[in-house]
Amino acid sequence: xxxxxxxxxxxxxxxxxxxxxxxxxxxxxxxxxxxxxxxxxxxxxxxxxxxxxxxxxxxxxxxxxxxxxxxxxxxxxxxxxxxxxxxxxxxxxxxxxxxxxxxxxxxxxxxxxxxxxxxxxxxxxxxxxxxxxxxxxxxxxxxxxxxxxxxxxxxxxxxxxxxxxxxxxxxxxxxxxxxxxxxxxxx
Numbered sequence: 563x564x565x566x567x568x569x570x571x572x573x574x575x576x577x578x579x580x581x582x583x584x585x586x587x588x589x590x591x592x593x594x595x596x597x598x599x600x601x602x603x604x605x606x607x608x609x610x611x612x613x614x615x616x617x618x619x620x621x622x623x624x625x626x627x628x629x630x631x632x633x634x635x636x637x638x639x640x641x642x643x644x645x646x647x648x649x650x651x652x653x654x655x656x657x658x659x660x661x662x663x664x665x666x667x668x669x670x671x672x673x674x675x676x677x678x679x680x681x682x683x684x685x686x687x688x689x690x691x692x693x694x695x696x697x698x699x700x701x702x703x704x705x706x707x708x709x710x711x712x713x714x715x716x717x718x719x720x721x722x723x724x725x726x727x728x729x730x731x732x733x734x735x736x737x738x739x740x741x742x743x744x745x746x747x748x749x
Contacts, residue, residue: 566604569594573611574657582612582665615672615699620664620680624650637695637742644688645717645743646736652720653732659721685710693745697705701747713743 565572572593578584587608591598616673627646652659663683666677689710695701716741725733 563702565594565596565635568681569601570606570611570614571657573608573736574615574655574661577612577615577665578657578660582661582668583676596748609668609670609673610662612668615658615661616666616669616677619651619655619658620677620684621726622654623662623684624680626651631687631691637691637698637700638748640691641688641695641747642736642740642744644691645713645740646733648714649665649720649732649736649739652717653724653729653735656721656724656726658696663718663721685714688714700749702749716743 573590576590576593580589585608588598588599590608591601594601594655595693627644630644633640633643635643647674666674666681669677689706692701692704692706692709696703696706720735726728731739
């Protein structure tokens, strides 16, 4: 791991634990073990770190939803795969996921608008799977947007309670979430 990667890893953890606003560059430098001025040899700003964490995590979420949405399978199987992929991204990097889900609010323009557009796009991909399932008569005629927001709200808090050394693997967790969500949605 090079120095920039080390800085990012430590920043993710600090942003998650303390919050972006409460983490100073001096705090970050101390945690990395370098002088505060030396940070700028590796990064442009604290916001650059936040942007990279948020946008890279968004790319991971996009790859997962794209895999689910383009798979030649039924809408219920697509939704199950989308849930599995979302959980994979969250559990793969709990710190980055927490930052992505909560600290993005500290982005400034033009990054803030771009990030909001990415979040909306992601939600719409999930929602379109539900809408397709309703149209094909596989899912109950629910409000797809409300159901989608409910699913994402549940999935987005996994970072807060999931333990990688706990009872459930990400795969087992995905199976349970898929069962609960699809059991309520399937006709």
